[in-house]
Amino acid sequence: EVQLVESGGGLVQPGASLKLSCVASGFTFSDYWMSWVRQTPGKTMEWIGDIKYDGSYTNYAPSLKNRFTISRDNAKSTLYLQMSNVRSEDTATYYCTGSRHTMGITSLFDYWGQGVMVTVSS
Amino acid sequence: DIQMTQTPSSMPASLGERVTISCRASQGISNYLNWYQQKPDGTIKPLIYYTSNLQSGVPSRFSGSGSGTDYSLTISSLEPEDFAMYYCQQYDSSPLTFGSGTKLEIK
Numbered sequence: 001e002v003q004l005v006e007s008g009g010g011l012v013q014p015g016a017s018l019k020l021s022c023v024a025s026g027f028t029f030s031d032y033w034m035s036w037v038r039q040t041p042g043k044t045m046e047w048i049g050d051i052k053y054d055g056s057y058t059n060y061a062p063s064l065k066n067r068f069t070i071s072r073d074n075a076k077s078t079l080y081l082q083m084s085n086v087r088s089e090d091t092a093t094y095y096c097t098g099s100r101h102t103m104g105i106t107s108l109f110d111y112w113g114q115g116v117m118v119t120v121s122s
Numbered sequence: 123d124i125q126m127t128q129t130p131s132s133m134p135a136s137l138g139e140r141v142t143i144s145c146r147a148s149q150g151i152s153n154y155l156n157w158y159q160q161k162p163d164g165t166i167k168p169l170i171y172y173t174s175n176l177q178s179g180v181p182s183r184f185s186g187s188g189s190g191t192d193y194s195l196t197i198s199s200l201e202p203e204d205f206a207m208y209y210c211q212q213y214d215s216s217p218l219t220f221g222s223g224t225k226l227e228i229k
Contacts, residue, residue, distance in 0.1 A: 043207065043222075043223050044220075044222060044223075045209055045211075045220035045223070046220070047217055047218040047219065047220070059216060061217040062217065063217075093164070095166065100171075105213050105215075105216060105218075106213060106218060107154070107156075107171070107172075107213050108156055108168055108171045108213070109156075109158070109166075109168060109211075110168060112165070112166040112167065114164060114165065115164055
């Protein structure tokens, strides 16, 4: 059974940094592109970015590129999202996804975690 | 960025009813369109990929169609477990973008 378990969320102050983790099991993690997607309290879904199966390439939504960094540790089957200088508009549930990648682009978010909530507030 | 306009935002419907959700892209997306279902507990799963291909394990009452800028998801006969949120998502170009969602509610 495929499982993606996110952690590291919580209440954080504006301007702070936060690192989310996602531990994968039930599939060969090192074979998969991985993505982060977030959902705001208003239910808007936003793609954050993705990372190649070997960690050698990342791609980000332009609006988030300067503050968010995606990385992975295949030996630990773990995906990370480093968030810096967080803002109130970063308040959302963050989902880790195992992605299908076709013709140079993530073509489907195949597997989803349960999500982790991040609240940015003073 | 490609904008995805999804309608309606909410839809009351009855068990056994046939429903259709629409998604319009701000430019042609060459059928690079997926549909996802989100249950009230937050669980998300893909339903349809590349406009009309059913993901493994998804019941055949779900179907997708469309071309160019206009796409749709149809549920032929609503079952209790179908009352959920639905999102379209394009992958014609980066950044990947989602529709605003449709909440399917029990009438």
